Amino acid sequence: MTTFDGKTVLVTGGSRGIGRACSRLLAKNGARVAVNYRSGESQAQSLVEEISAAGGEGFATRADVSSPEQVWKMVDAVERNLGPIELLVNNAGIFDFVSHNETTLDIWQRTLDINLTGT
Secondary structure, three states, X not given: OOOOOOOEEEEOOOOOHHHHHHHHHHHHOOOEEEEEEOOOHHHXXXXXXXXXXXXXXXXXXXXXXXXXXHHHHHXXXXXXXXXXXXXXXXXXXXXOOOOOOOOOHHHHHHHHHHHHHOO
């Protein structure tokens, strides 16, 4: 594993699942980790506490990646708290488990906004 000593990493969708695992591994290998979340504040905060308890540095930041305004505010907050972002893990994504007959234009547009435009 590469060492990420002193590097600031932003992990979108970092509070759960794959993003959480990436955040943990990056912190374990020396990165300062910004954990982005949209709705999982308690999960993000608990992960930051876990990172801190292990001697690392973390920061939880809320932003919907489909909103450019929120993304710019998030980047500013991360850089003020952890320093310039040197690595980005584009992990945020959604999937609505509905049949094609139940997929509405709103569901489709939200999926594109987060999974494609957000990236």
